[in-house]
Amino acid sequence: MTTPAARLRAQLTLPVICAPMFIVSNPDLVLAQCRAGLVGSFPALNARPAELLDDWLTRIETGVAESRAADPAAKIAPYAVNQIVHQSNARLEQDMAVCVRHRVPIVITSLRAPGEVVKHVHGYGGIVFHDVISVRHAEKALEAGVDGLVLVCAGAGGHAGTLSPFALVAEVRRFFDGPIALSGAIATGDAILAAEAMGADFAYMGTRFIATREANASAAYQQALVAGSAADIVYTPYFTGVHGNYLKQSIVAAGLDPDNLPAERQAMAFDKPDSAARAWKDIWGAGQGLGSIADVPSTAELVARLAGEYAAARARLLGA
Structure with missing residues (x-):
């Protein structure tokens, strides 16, 4: 029996989940990421007013379906929606109802243990990743029934923790063998491979995709x-x-x-x-991996470059 991580990985060209970025992530970027074989995502709150969320999901789903129909052999990845589980997010219940209606394949939750969200997503067969910055946060998320964890380590863009990825991945792996995505200054194909070598299943990349032509960034x-x-x-x-x-x-x-x-x-x-x-x-989020950014390509061009770097890094290590 294959694991959830293996089933998701089989749909991807690279083991990458693209981080949902406030304001920056939009349907154009998500579709480009999915078409390139990476999980594309966006925060539900980016669709404003709230009524726009239904339109965004319809557009993304239609685009993904058309791409899969046009080239059945291509790896067109599933998409994800980020939900902020916080008392001040008055839209959470309404946005979750829309996500349930669309059967969003992956929901990424943030800030607080997402018990009710998990129940709704599991009700239609979707999966939930929750982002955490500590072992205690990871334990609470798993108690709430999430399927996977996003370990947000030192150097990640936007809201981030301070722990070394070497420390947090190792400690979480002591009690969790499910899907882990690793976040923190990952901007190259070499770093994607390093995340896997460290024990993560996926790299979680955000900042590098701000500098792409599809991103909603000035x-x-x-x-x-x-x-x-x-x-x-x-x-x-x-x-x-x-x-x-x-x-x-x-x-x-x-x-x-x-x-x-x-x-x-x-x-x-x-x-x-x-x-x-x-x-x-006005205040721009960014991770410490920005030193690897030298241009603003299309998402397709960037993913092709990452794939080349990833393959080269694998060959270099296997040939050592």
Whole structure:
């Protein structure tokens, strides 16, 4: 009997789940990722107003189905929707009803143990990944019945933890043998292979896809990624109330000193989309892997490059 991770991997060209990025991830990017053989995803909250979520899901499902029909031999990956399980997300129940109606194949949950979400998704045969930054978070998510974990380690873009991937993967693998996706400064094919070697089933990549032509990101944002390095990343809880990694350049442009941010934290407020969006629209999230970004290709071009790097890394190691 094959494992859930193996069944999902068989549908992919590379073992990659593309991270859902606030504002940046849209149907164009998700479809390009799925057509290239990677799991494409977006946060449900990106579809605004809420009524737009149904349209987005219909468009993605239609595009995936058409691509599979046009080339049955191609690996066209499933898509995922990210749900923020937080008391201030007034849309959660409504958005989940839409996801259930569309039978979204993969739901990625964030912030709190997703017990009710898991029940709804399992009810139609979907699977749930939950992102965590610690062993305790992982244990709570598994108690809630999730199928897989996203380990968000040091260097990941946006909301991120501080643990080394070597530490967190090893500790989680002591009690969980199910699907694990690893997040944290993964921007090359070599890093994808490294995630597998470390014990993860999938790499979880976000920042690298901000600098693609399909992403909903400004030219200034993308060029800042191309020009930047790990030294340009600031880790702070100030903007959303949860620790995250942001581009120093955008903090300076907002009139703030990245080395002396106010002590008080902003409250997370998913019931106020404009307020929540400011942290990602004006203050740009990015991971420490941006030093590997040198251009803004199409998603298809980027995935082809990643596949070449991944194959070369495998050959290099096997030939050692």
